[in-house]
Amino acid sequence: MKILTADYVLPISSEPIPSGAVAIDADKIVGVGSQDEITANFADADVEEFGKAAILPGFVNCHSHLELTALRGALDDVEHDFKAWLLKATALRAELSDDDIIQSAIDGAREGAAAGVTCFGDIGRFGHAGVAALKEVGLRGIVFQETEFSPDNATADDDFRKLGEKFEKLKEEETELVKVGLSPHSPYTVGSRLFELIAQYSIINGVSLSIHAAESSDEEDLLQRGEGLFSEFASRAGLEWDSPHCTPIEYLERLGLLSTRPLLAHCVTVSDSDIRKIKSNGAKIAHCPKSNAKFGHGYAPLEKFLDAGISVGLGSDSVASNNICDMLEESRFAALVARNHPDRKRFITARDVLKSATLGGAKALGRESLIGTLEPGKQADIAVISLDHLAQQPIYDIEAALVFSSCGRDVLTSTVAGRDIYQLSRNRH
DSSP states (O other): OEEEEEEEEOOSSSOOEEEEEEEEETTEEEEEEEHHHHHHHTTTSEEEEOOSEEEEEOEEEEEEOGGGGGGTTTTTTSTTOHHHHHHHHHHHHHTSOHHHHHHHHHHHHHHHHHTTEEEEEEEESSHHHHHHHHHHHTOEEEEEEEOOSBOOGGGHHHHHHHHHHHHHHHHTTOOSSEEEEEEOOOTTTBOHHHHHHHHHHHHHHTOOBEEEESOOHHHHHHHHHSOSHHHHHHHHTTOOOOOOOSOHHHHHHHTTOGGGOOEEEEOOSOOHHHHHHHHHHTOEEEEOHHHHHHHTOOOOOHHHHHHTTOOEEEOOOOTTTSSOOOHHHHHHHHHHHHHTOTTOOSOOOHHHHHHIIIIIHHHHTTOTTTSSSOOTTSBOOEEEEEOOSGGGOSOSOHHHHHHHHOOGGGEEEEEETTEEEEEOOTTOO
């Protein structure tokens, strides 16, 4: 048994605790409170003192593409053109060997762990790479096996069979920490028949789904009017696209996808009606403000999501479209963008985004009974963040200090199920 102490403990489920402590027995949290209280209650435990630092639940990055880590910076010249970005990303990924892709995913997982991420929701065309990476680093997470480009209903049954074979093979690699799901990529790359087959499979077998949805105006043009970038894309591929003349969220609801309670990534172009549909179906949202901004896709209405009571986590997306995996920076950017949103009614707070980066992400992945807060009985998934830098001083509000004055490089330790998976020397300054 051991006790971690620091100037601040942030349980997330309750107010920050000055001079706080967390007691850990094997893989579980057994006590959270003041240093005096916890050290008295667990007098025989070893004590690790972090001093000028904050202890909080490990961050949950609920939308990433770890296998694309090797493409960091390689696509920055085409990010203004989403079609060109997708085509170049596909071409560059095809040039990588299987070993390259696995190493790329491992590098991304290590980067996340070093920035306090303890759980990933990772989408991969090569799902085995994400599974291998999480296992190698010791992280928790769900790896969503992604569909190939499959918009043609004529090939849907065969495409589904191949996807099922991949998924069942990947499922054999599951552990207590690492689970697997499916990701029908998006409304513009997956045909309606394949969507329906995946929805049925998910409901019957209890399989978690994650879908890119309402990400851009180009997607909106295709679904609402059958026009624009993706329509041209389909025509050049010799495919006919019959527009459903509805929003992407309405389309997913018609096909039965929303009833699977999926994790929807992005949701930039959603209407108020879409938000009500997401909420009423119990779907969740992975909010990726930096990636959205880097592509110029616009503002996702985080404030409306939270006020509607939707479970919202934060995602870095791939470092090919964000460049770094840093959930503190993602939190800061999420707060600032929300405050600058044209429909703003209130200020999103540091507490709001810290909650999204921890408990919100846990809920988005269906793991809130295990992680996301510091409470007795939950898994000991913990991040310790140094408060020793001049740029963080003085501290009047610990939540604001973390969100607005800290970054992933201030992380001292990341712990998953009681095991340290990352440690930084505290003699770095």
